[in-house]
Structures are given as structure tokens and as C-alpha cells.
Amino acid sequence: MPAQILVVEDEPAIQELIALNLEQAGQRPVMASSAEQALERIQEALPDLVLLDWMLPGQSGLELARRLRGDARTKKLPIIMLTARGDEEDKLRGLETGADDYITKPFSVKELQARIKAVLRRRAPEITDDAVEYHGLRLDPASHRITGKGKDLAMGPTEFRLLHFFMTHPERVYSRTQLLDQVWGDHVFIEERTVDVHIRRLRSALEKSGHHAFIQTIRGSGYRFSRA
Ligand code: CA
Numbered sequence: 001m002p003a004q005i006l007v008v009e010d011e012p013a014i015q016e017l018i019a020l021n022l023e024q025a026g027q028r029p030v031m032a033s034s035a036e037q038a039l040e041r042i043q044e045a046l047p048d049l050v051l052l053d054w055m056l057p058g059q060s061g062l063e064l065a066r067r068l069r070g071d072a073r074t075k076k077l078p079i080i081m082l083t084a085r086g087d088e089e090d091k092l093r094g095l096e097t098g099a100d101d102y103i104t105k106p107f108s109v110k111e112l113q114a115r116i117k118a119v120l121r122r123r124a125p126e127i128t129d130d131a132v133e134y135h136g137l138r139l140d141p142a143s144h145r146i147t148g149k150g151k152d153l154a155m156g157p158t159e160f161r162l163l164h165f166f167m168t169h170p171e172r173v174y175s176r177t178q179l180l181d182q183v184w185g186d187h188v189f190i191e192e193r194t195v196d197v198h199i200r201r202l203r204s205a206l207e208k209s210g211h212h213a214f215i216q217t218i219r220g221s222g223y224r225f226s227r228a
Contacts, residue, residue, distance in 0.1 A: 003120055003127045004028045006047035008038040008064065009082065010056050014105075018051065021109045026129070027116070035059035039067075042074060045185075048127050049120060051112075054083035054094070062097055069098035078123040080115055082107075125168040126182075132167040135227050137211045139167055148209025155205035158183070158198050163206075166215070166225030175222040199223060 005022055009015045010033045022029040030047060032038040035056055041047070050068070054061040061081060068074040081099040083090065091102050100119045103112065120128050131140040136149045141164060146153040155163070165183050174182070176192040184190055199215060206212040216224045 002026055002028045003048040003116075003124075004030060004045070005116070006030045006032060006038060006041055006050045008032045008035065008050060008056065008061065009053040010034060011053075014053075017109075018112070021112060022116075025113055025116075033057075035061070035064040035067075038064060042068075042077075046073065046077065048124055049078040049080065049116060051080050051082055051116075052099070054081055054090075062094065065094070065097045065099055076123070078119045080119055126161075126165045132164070134167050134170060134225075135211075135214070136209065137167065137206075137214070139164055148206060148211045151209050153205055153208055155202065159202040159205055162198055162202055166223075170225045173218045173221050173224045179223065195223075 005027050007015060007018050007022070007029050009018065009031075015031055015033070019029040019031060030041055030045075032041050033056075035058060038050070038052075042050075052061045052065060056064075061083075065079050065081065068077055068079065079099045080101045080103060081094045082103050082105060083094070084105045094102050100123065101115050103115055117128060121130065125132075129142045131138060131142070133139075138147045139160075140146075144160065146155065146160070146163065161183050162179070165179070176195040179195050180190055180192065184194075199217075203212040203215050206215065214225055214227060216226055218224050
């Protein structure tokens with residue numbers, strides 16, 4: 001699943017450079033030239049990560065970061081601050097505000113990708129391209145392949161995303177609402193029983209290798225992915 005990255009940057013040349021680079025890395029960039037525009041974009045759909053320029057016309061990047069951290073919906077949104085300022089005190093201020101990381105301009109595209117990947121891996125491992133393994137089950141997002149004990153397992157795109165989420169968040173119980181938020185995405189309104197339909201399909205896709213038992217129903221709570 002490509003990560004949707006909101007780029008908040010007022011300089012067109014830098015905006016374009018970042019957008020091009022993100023697209024080449026298989027990510028989906030969404031652009032905003034000001035904090036106000038960024039809030040509009042976030043209102044439309046919650047991105048997976050925000051690349052936020054410190055110096056913006058109007059409200060600064062720092063103020064926007066503070067605002068995002070103060071809102072329940074965006075509290076956990078990963079933020080990487082971009083800035084021309086190199087000094088340590090500014091860096092600390094940025095991190096105190098709640099930015100996950102900090103990149104000083106000028107930066108190389110390689111550095112940008114490395115930071116994005118590191119933050120996504122930490123905050124949302126299900127949207128990186130890293131292959132995941134769990135007790136004989138292997139899911140590779142890059143090739144879109146799933147194998148269980150060496151056997152190829154076929155499943156639909158929703159089941160794939162659901163399994164990817166489970167495999168990157170094992171041993172925890174998720175309610176249907178949480179799964180809808182995490183797997184189907186924000187601002188998508190689907191009935192909770194849709195989750196049950198896809199759980200059923202996922203279980204049947206995993207039967208071939210015996211991994212269906214890992215998808216556990218926790219009565220009154222939801223579902224858990226676990227070996228035990
Ligand atoms: Ca700027």
C-alpha cells in the first residue's frame with residue numbers, strides 16, 4: 001500500500017523535487033503550500049506522514065505541528081520537520097513540539113527516503129515495503145506475495161491489507177472499529193460487519209498452510225492475530 005505523504009512546503013522548486021522523489025519511491029505525495037492548506041488536505045483525508053517545512057507564510061510549521069499534536073484525530077500523525085535552520089536549539093524545539101524527526105535543508109533525496117522509511121517503520125510498519133514474517137507465514141508487500149510454510153497463498157487486496165496490519169501488530173486485540181480505521185482508512189464509513197466478512201475470507205485463504213487459526217475472535221472485543 002503506497003504511503004500517502006502530505007508535503008507542506010511553500011517553495012515550488014523544493015515542492016516539485018520532493019514530489020518527484022516520493023513518486024519514484026512508490027509513495028503518494030499530496031501538496032500544500034501553507035499550514036492553512038495543509039489543514040484542508042488533512043480534513044479531506046488523513047495522510048500517513050507529514051513532511052513539514054518550518055518556515056511557511058502565515059502560520060509556521062512549528063505552530064502547525066503543535067496544532068496537529070493537540071487534536072485527537074491527528075495526535076499520532078508522523079511528522080518530519082524540514083528546515084534551513086541547523087542549530088540544535090531549533091531542533092530541540094521542533095522535537096519537543098512533537099515532530100518525529102528533523103531534516104535540515106539542503107538534504108539529499110537518499111537522506112529524505114531514509115528518514116521517511118525510519119519514521120514509517122516506527123509509527124506505521126504496515127505501510128512500509130518491508131517483508132514481514134511470523135511463524136512460517138511470510139508477506140512481501142513489494143511483490144505482493146504471501147507464503148505459508150512455503151506454499152503460495154492467494155487472497156484479495158483487502159485481505160492482504162488486513163493480514164499486513166495483523167502481522168505488523170501481532171498479539172493485540174483490535175475492535176472492528178479500530179480495524180476499519182487502520183485497514184480501510186480514515187473517512188471511510190463501512191458497516192462493522194464488513195470486517196467479519198473479510199476476516200472470514202482471510203481465514204479461508206490461510207487454511208492451506210494452517211495459519212487460519214492465528215486469526216482469533218475475542219468475544220465482545222474483536223480480533224487478535226496470535227500463534228497461541
Ligand atoms: Ca519555506
